[in-house]
Amino acid sequence: MDATIRPATTADAARLAELRYEFRAPRAPNTESRDEFIKRCTEWMRRRLASDAWRCWVAVRDDSLFGHVWLHLIEKIPNPVAETEWHGYVTNMYVQENHRGGVGGALMDAVLAWCRQREIDYVILWPTERSRTLYRRKGFAVTDAIMAQSFQDPPGASAR
C-alpha cells in the first residue's frame, strides 16, 4: 500500500464530487445530469470541508486522488458526568477499482486514529454486505445497543 493518506482540504472538493458521482451514479436511474450533480456536490463538499462538523481523508499517489472516506461528527447534549460528547458517522468510503488493495483499510485506520484522540462515543456506519469483513477487521461489530427505524429502504439494504 504505497498510497498517501491525508486529510482533505476544500481544494479537493471538485475531485471528491467527481468520485462521489462515479461511486453512486451507477446504482440507480439518475435524477440530474453529471454536470449538475458535480456542481451541486462540489459546493456542498467545499462548505462541509470548511466546517467543524465533517472530516474527510483521501488516498493519493503521484498527485492523483483516488479514494476517500468521510466522518460526520454528531453532537450529543452536554453531560454533567464523565461521558464523551460526540458520535461519529462514517460514510462515503470509496476507492477506485484499479487502486484497491489495502487502501480502504488505511483510510479507515486514519478515521479511527483521529476518533481515538477525540471525545468520541460510538462510531457508526451502514455497511454493504461485501464490505462487512473490512469493518469487522477494523473493530466494528453488530450491536444491540442502538435502535433504528428506516423510512426508506429495508434496514441494511444499502450503504449510505
Ligand SMILES: CC(C)(COP(=O)(O)OP(=O)(O)OC[C@H]1O[C@@H](n2cnc3c(N)ncnc32)[C@H](O)[C@@H]1OP(=O)(O)O)[C@@H](O)C(=O)NCCC(=O)NCCS
Ligand atoms: C470498500 C473499499 C473502499 C475497500 O477498498 P480496498 O482498498 O479494497 O480495501 P482493503 O484492501 O483494505 O480491504 C479489502 C476489503 O474491502 C471489502 N471489499 C472488497 N471489495 C469490495 C467491493 N467491491 N465493495 C465493497 N467492499 C469491498 C472487503 O471487506 C474486503 O475484505 P475481504 O476481501 O477480506 O472480504 C472498496 O472496495 C470500494 O470502494 N468499494 C466500492 C464502494 C463501497 O462499497 N464502499 C463501502 C460502502 S459501506
